[in-house]
Every structure is written in C-alpha cells, then in structure tokens.
Amino acid sequence: MSTVGGARLGQAGTQVDLASGVPVLPKDLTARSWIVADAESGQVLAAHNAHWRLPPASTLKMLFADTLLPKLPGTQEHKVAAKDLAGMGAGSSLVGIKENETYTVHDLWLGVFLRSGNDAVHVLSAMNGGVAQTVTDMNAHAQELQALDTHVVSPDGYDAPGQVSSAYDLTLFARSGLQKKDFREYCSTVRAKFPGETKKDKKGKKTRTSFEIQNTNRLLSGDYDLSVYQGIAGVKNGNTTNAGATFTGVAERGGHVLLVTVMNPEKKEHNDVYRETAKLFDWGFQAVGKVQPVGELVPPKSAVSASAQPNPTASAGQAGGGQAGGSSAKPVASASVRSGSSGMGIALGIAGGVVLLLAAGAYLVNRRWPLPDLVRRRSRP
Template sequence: MTTATPTRRSRRARPARPARRRTAARAVASGVVAAFAASLAVATGGAGPATAATPASPQHLGALTCRPWQTPVTVPPGTVLTPRVFPTAERPAPPRPSATKPVAKPAPRPRVVCRNAAPTPFEQPAWDPDSVVGGARLASPGVVVDAEPGTPLPPAVYDVSYVVADLSSGEVLAAKSAHAWLRPASTLKTLTALTLLPLLDPHRVVVASKDAQAAAGSRVGILAGNRYPVASLVDAMLMFSANDAVYALADAAGGYDHTVELMNARAQEVGAFDTLVVDPSGLDDGDQRSSAYDLAVIARDAMRLPEFRAAVVKRDAVFPGGRDATGKVWKPFHVYNINDFLRHYPGAIGVKPGRTDRAQHTFIGAATRGGRTLLVAQMGSVTGSWKPTAALLDWGFANADRVRPVGRLVEPGEAAPPVAAPALTPLPSAGAADATPGAGGTGTPAPVASAPVAASDPGSLAVLAGVGLLVTAGVVGIGVAVRRRRARL
C-alpha cells in the first residue's frame, strides 16, 4: 500500500485570504495615518476659524497690492465691512433666520481687501521710571487707570495711545501708552500756533510766497503775491488745517527752518520732550514725532491763549480773496471748521484733528460739563469718527471723582528731560567665579551650571510625535507580515 505524499498547495490554488483581514489591515493603516496627522495638528497648533477681518495668507493675496500703511485681510463670505468706530463692533452680523427653505447655492468664497493698519510707534530708549515726565506710571504700555472698585474701565478704542486729563488741574485720569512716539499729523499745528501766536501781530499783513501756495496736502487756496492778515491765516491753519497758511505764517516768523527751531525749543520749554518737529504743518517728514502726553501738554498751554481758544471753536470764518497769476480776481470766501467733534458733542470747545497716511488719525479734543473741563489727546487710530473721543470724555466726566490720578500734565519750565534707564550689570560666568575665588566679597563658590534644558516648541513636538507614530506603524506592519507568513504555511 502506498501512501500519498502530501504536497504544498500551489500559490494559484491557495484559497483567497479572508476579506476581513484586508479590512483590518487597512483600518490599522488608516488609523495610523489619521493619528499622525492629528498629532501634527496638535503639536503645531491648529488654526481657528476666520474672523471678520483676519490677516490674509500669501495664497489669498494674489495680485492685490496694499499701501505701506495698509494690511491685507481676509473677509469671510457674507460679511459687510463698515467704517470702523470701536473694536468691539468689528464682528460679522449673525445670519437672519429664514422661513423659506434655503436654495442650494455654490459656497461663496472669502475675499481679500486692504484695510488701514494702526501705525507702529518709533523705537525709543527705555527711561528710568522715576524720570518719566508726568509720573512713573505714564511710562507703562497699555491702559493705565487707578479706579475705585466697581468703576468701569475706559472704553475700548482703536487708538495706539491716548491721555484723558483735567484741563484745569492737569491731573491725568487715564492713559494708554502715553509716551509712545508716533507721528502727530496736523495736531502738530497746535504747537505751531502756540509758538507763533505770541510772536505775530494778528493785524499784520503777510505777502504769500510761491512756496506757500504750492504746499502739499490740505490748502485753503492762498495766492502767491497776495496779502493776508495773520489772523486770517491762523483761522485757516486751525479751522481748515491749511498747510499753505502754515508756511505763510512761518515766512512771517523768519522762515521755515527758523520756525522749526522755534517750535522744537517751545516743545522743550513746555515739557514735551517726546516731540521732534521737522515740518511745521505736521506732514509725515523724516522722524517727526510726538506723543499723546506731549499733545495734551501742548494743547493745555495753547488753550491759555485767548486767540487760540477763539480760533479752534469757530464754526465759520471769511477768508480774503485775491488775484491769481492769470489776473483772475477771486472774491472772499467762507472757511469752515473741519472738526466734527464740535458739531456733535455738547460742551465741546476744540481742539484739533489730524490725519496722514503714516500717522493715521490723531486728535485733540476738549469739552466742558458741570463746571469741569476735560482734555483728551489720541494718536494712531484707524477711525476718523468723533464717537471714540466722545466715549472717552463721557467716561471721564462720569468717573473723574472715582479715579485717582495716574500722572499729571507738567507746567512750562517745570520738567527735565527723562533719563535713560541704567544698564543691567551682567553676572560673572561660572568659569570667571572659579578663577577668582571669593569674587564679590562673599567667598561663596559659584554654583555649578546644570545642563541646559531645551524648551519644547511646536516643531520639536511635531517631530517627536511623527517619529513615535512611525515606529508604531512599523510594529503594526511587522505584525501583519508575520500573520501573512503563518497563513502561507
């Protein structure tokens, strides 16, 4: 009797592997890949949903080119951009419920737009807090207020910097980055007036030059060779923010360069040490700068001049006409005050708005209510609305008796320039201490430095997570291969 010798089944004749094994392997592989992706997202920090105006990514920017003072932002579908007034209002409107069944439409795509960005302050030295003009607390960045419990904080506004102060006492009720160096725009004309009004007779007649007529920016329309009273030029400078009127006044005071020197000297006299004048009109020129604190100090001193106080509150004035280069005669015309705050806020008494591309919006405002006069100086805002000024003053009038001053506006000739903070003395290294026993008079050996511990960052976490999951995937792969091998036997 012969016995049959068992033979191995051929690969073709071998039964197919159960489908459940393939499914299990694929599930394991998919789980590993999903876990790996999830670990990378956790380690690197996933991006949240888009807000009403988020910075645009390069792929969304496309061919859009923004101005240097603007920032590209991605606007979600359905969001309607409105003029900015308060940061808390910068939110998309909630969708309205509809009674009808929505019709399926292609999903709208977000759009990228250019929006004005708040200016970045100039770099400045670190001052010794005890030497900061107006008080040490005014050196702090951010909002500074010392209020009784239960007192509301000042309203959130777009301003990079502001100061709210009592015009009479000079007490600073609240401030935000009060000494940050920023471009002042036309609020600098307050210093121009403070410097030139005591020097020029308001009845004096000035002959306008061609350079004054050709001024950049806002102009009242003076004509070279024509004669203008100083008082009319002051009205045009402070009411209409006319740069041609500024240059005509500068010519009357001894010239452009001499006026700049006078303004810088006057700023030092009143304690405005953050201020550097390059152009008396306030246009963005060179390193021209000021601060909210300085603008408040300058405005407070300027409001002591009767002619200044009368000019900034005027709603309308008549400006002289003249004859142009072609011989055409222009009749006198009305000049209006561009300060919207005067028309909207009860008790407003000035003072001066300003705007340039790099400064964005700046403003000095003052108002009287209940026998108290408050002053606010604002810099670096992306909104030209009068409402944030009104909100800050409303807060000041409502809470002036419930807050303690965080500083004060100095009097002319009182303050000295701030002093740079002392540099920190570096500690001796371990090697130096060992080489000189008893260094510093203590006789204590220097501590042994331990090995530095590397701080974890998102990149290193992602690498570690990836390596761990790859090892896991390798182990799972080996297990699957072993099971396949056993199945073949």
C-alpha cells in the same frame, strides 16, 4: 517710554485706577495711544501708551500755533510770494492761499485751525524767518513745555522722517495753547469767511470776494454721521498716511474741563477717531472726582523755575513788593489698582496738578483757568 508726569505714564498699556464707584473704560477703544486729563488741575485720569512716540499729523499745528501766536499781531498783513508756498508736501491740506494776494495774520490763523491749511502754515513760517527757523523755534518751545517725546521736522505736521510726538505731548501743547485768548478763539471757531482771489470784471475793475471755510474738527462742526459733542470747545485734528487719524479735543461739562488726545485708531471707519474721543470724554466726565489720577501734566520749565524762587514778600522786614512766580501743587498719591489690555504690572505713580496762566509775559502757577464763552460759541452760525 518717558516717565515725565509720573512713573505709570511710562508703562505700556492702559493705566487707570478702577476703584469702587469709578466707571469702567469703554471696551472698544482701538487707538494706539490716548490720554484723558483734567485741563485745570493737570491730573491724568487715565492713559494708554501715553508716551509712545508716533507721527502726529496736523495735531502738531497746536505746537506751531502756541509757538508763533505771541510773535505775530493779528492785524499784521503779508503779501504772499511764490517762495512762501514752496516745499509743501504732495496732497497737503490747503485753505486756498493765492500768490501775490495779501492776508492778515488773523486770516492765516483761521486757515490753520479751520482747514488745517499747510499753505497758511508755510506763509506764517515765512513771516517768522522761514521754515527752518520755525522748526527750531518749535523744538525749543517743546523742550520748554517738557514735551520731550516731540521732534519737529516740518511745522505743518506733514509726514517726515523722524517727526514724532506723543499723546502726552500733544495734550501739553493743547493745554498751553488754550491759555492764550487768540488760540481759544481760533480753535473754537466753527466757520468763517476767508479772503478769495482778486479778479477783474468786464470793466477792468478789481474785486475780491471771500468764501466760507468750516472747521474740520468734526466734534465741533458735526458731520452727516456724527453729532456735535456737547460742551466741545476745540482743539485740533490731523490725518496722514503714517500717522493715521489723530485728534486732541477740549470739552467742558458740569464745571469740569477735560482734555482728550487719541492717536491712530486701528479701526479705519469714517470719523472713528472722533467716536473714540467722545467715548473717552463721556468716561472722563463720569470719572472725574472719583478716579485716582495716574499722573500729571507737567508745567513748563519756566514755571518750575519761577515756583522754586523765594517770595521776596514772604520774609518779615524785607523791602519791596515783588511777587513770587507761584508754588507747586501738592502731590496726590495714586493707588495701585490694576487695569488694562496689556496685562503688564502697573507701578505706583504720583499725580498732582498745576495749572498755568499766561500773565504779564510769564507763567504763573495757579489752580484753575476758565474757557470763557467757548461752549456757547460752538453753536453760533
């Protein structure tokens, strides 16, 4: 496996430092791969096969959104042509887009995040120059984010030969996306109105009504057998034949913001991917500040390059008021306590977080970023 983010993240099995005072991990985790990370510092608190390359299902839509959101203004409108909806996989999840109807980009993103609509993905891809161009853009953005386990074949996450990602990469996508206000808005919306089909009444007058859509992230919206998770604020779920159930979530509690990604639990019970995610969140909120990290979420390449540039204001006598792109966080040495189901040896790792803010069109390295109002928003009707 890759060692991006630290040597221990390249080890198979569970990586965690169970020192004195650190709670033990839940015993009944069955996911093939998972990760728990501090969204603000970037520290990986624990992981299991973090870099395993697996089918991502619709969690790949986080990369799709992070790539395309800056390109398409929310107010932009598009009239859907038949070719825009061509090429979707059989049995794709749909929001209900109709040919010859006009939608705003804002409408389409609600369809992507709430209903995981592959039809909305294909229309947005058409607006971006087509599916092939969008796939190229997504792969390039994955490389920029140092998500090196990821190879995109279909922008909607539908099963395709060679299409893979990892729990580590999906967490990078979520962390990058959550720095964008519109991404945070869409992924935290529980329910919304979506434009329906234009129809004529008996008098020939055209009318267009809307219908309600609800977020399929069950930790955010709840279900008959699952309560809304306290502090949940997004992000994205997925489920396909090859991928099984996948999910990346972000939650805030006690002043801490955590990211958890779970891929393909062996249990196939209803909502089990959310139950395992909730257990990892519970563990993470108990462990954060106590457990030594086993790795880090790396910054984008552009942030690394910016932080390496000298600060023009740092030298005496230098003219101008330029601002440096930031500075790297100090690494924190990780202890070598062993734990996990694999029984394999665990190497020493390095952990140190940097957090990224999108400002003035460039990533700046900083220590914290907020998720404003998301927790309160989750309970609104």
